[in-house]
Amino acid sequence: MPKNYTYTDAGVNRAQRHESKKALASLKETYKHIGFGGIMRLPYGNLFPIDDNTFLDLEIEGVGTKVLIAELADKHDTIGVDAVAMVVNDVIRSGAKPLALADNIHAVASEPKLVNAWLKGIIAGAEESLCPVVNGETGDVAEIIRGIKPNSGFDMVVSCVGKVEKQNVITGEGIKPGDPIIGLPSSGVHSNGITLVRKILFKQWGGKYEATDIPQGLEREVALEVLEPTKIYVQPLLKLAREVKIKGAVHITGDSYTKFNNLANYSPGIGFRFDNFNPHPIFGLIQKTAAELGYTITDEEMFKTFNMGWGFGIIVDKTDIDKAMNTLEQDSVKPQRIGKVTDKERVVEIKHGEKRLILT
Template identity: 55%
Template sequence: MEGKILVSRSGAGEYTYADSGVDRDLRLRSKEALRLLDSTLRLSRYGDIVQLPYGRLIPFRMGCFLDLVIEGVGTKVLVAQLAGKFDTVGVDGVAMAVNDVIRSGARPICLADNLHVQRSDPHLVRELLKGVADGAEEAGCPVVGGEIGDVAEVIRGEGGDKGFDLVVACIGEVSEAEIVRGLGIKPGDPIIGLRSSGIHSNGVTLARKVLLKRWGGAFDAFETPEGFEKPIVYEILEPTKIYVKPLLRVLEELRVKAVVHITGDAYLKFGRLMDLNPGIGFEFTNFKPQPIFNLIQETARRIKGPISDQEMLRTFNMGWGLALIVDKGLVDECLDVLDKEEAGAEVIGQANNTGRISAYFKGRRLMLR
């Protein structure tokens, strides 16, 4: 495709994720501390732990491996508190955990939740756990435990005493032969995207500070922007899609090389696959962002400063919540399976031999990494 190549640099006056309070560089330096945990891996009881692009698998008898994930929903909980609507973030908590587990090819087998509240409010707790139960039903996975803790001196939320934070853990199981390892990616291999429902649970800090007056943005919480059908606070609270059923269906039918949950750092997440496949790069050519993403960019331009297209693609899913990489000879079969599951799947790009991550967006080729 023809188009001017733009290198990813923040220009003067641009509004970035760091400006909203999330500094990628600082977070990356903080994550260096995770190396302190590596020495504990020798304590594995049943054999060597398997390192994957986005996590590790625990060996557990008879060729079975366990995938353990624990996830939160970030500052989306503040939006829920502002709206007084708590059920959808329960779904988000489950989605963030199970969608991470399935990246390894594992089937989620159980969930547990940890709910810390400013005060034990029966309505708030009931609505949150209703959402957790709804998400668990969609994922086909039981909730087997959890905790509710009152931590009024730790949590101060929006709207009086409605503060809370939610964390959900998930365990999945996978046989050694069925592990999705992120290896063997070749130039020309297609990237298949599954449709997102909107923002999901990442980039919410930036979205809040651009869109909601409570945090310096443009709109009252229950204001409906022109062209939208519901108040902006409910657009942000649209729950994260759960991809367990369509992905497991694909894994039953064909071999998948890699699965990427497009969450924090968005399309930069593909960089971990580049580390495992030397010389491989990725180009994305098909984006279908929901209207809320355009609203974020347009509103920021008016009141904060422009958000570059590169920054949008490094922060938001831009219409695709999960991505699969398969052999190019399997693309039609994969799309057929996903069509039957009504996953809204399309080819969104392909692997190449550039060693870079690029995107063809709004008529321009952008370099993301």
């Protein structure tokens, strides 16, 4: 491994993924089958109409290699929360209310104890999202799924459909320099950057620790710290949307703070400055452990890969900031102002302590 260690070095090639996404343009050929009007394009996905005033937001998400940590720790009862969180947090970016969930689990073997544990997490996530699980499938595909222990390998994907009225869609339009950015705290790593985490922190993949080790700075086993479920933001976000106009909503996942630049496609001429960070100890541990192994994970790489303490970003007009903060505080989500919109087009600035970073 090179001294400067990146997500690409860990096995997730951002440039290749970006190039591959160009193939998605071919899906436009299928849009002709929509019965009412056309697709509404948004910063982070598309809505499709079911009548003149109502749109559906259909999303599908997985938890990536976090399933391997669940398998390593033999703790399977929370990974379903992550799967639900990843998809419902994507649905609410458009202002849509989650209506229904469906799960797909592929496993080496559908061992009853494991299936019960997986579903326990999915149910917990669904309850918190106020959304029913109406369908699902569990497939035994031992020739495809290998895993790291006998008969316990699996993959988990959840889809969700949400509904939003046309006048309530969060479009990403009308964002102006000076608009504040509100952050909703994350619970930790969530479900992104796990490939890098695994290869730095866990001996199983060439890192430093056993799953049951408690590194300095943590208060529990390292595997349990990484497995802390992804936070679900459905209820506070939808409540806020009823009280103020939300200009932009960002689920801070893959590509982290650079994702905000998608909003510049809908509000041209804007950039973003973030200046309020208090990352969980796990993030410092990742950088520190990498250094102990002889690698360097730069600050830029950390802010491009991980949420660094904020799981969801909300942009409102500066005249609405007090009402927005008061509304969110009533739901005990501990919101904070984490930055503001600037006039530096597509420039993402990070201020963390004495550090000043520009993300590209």
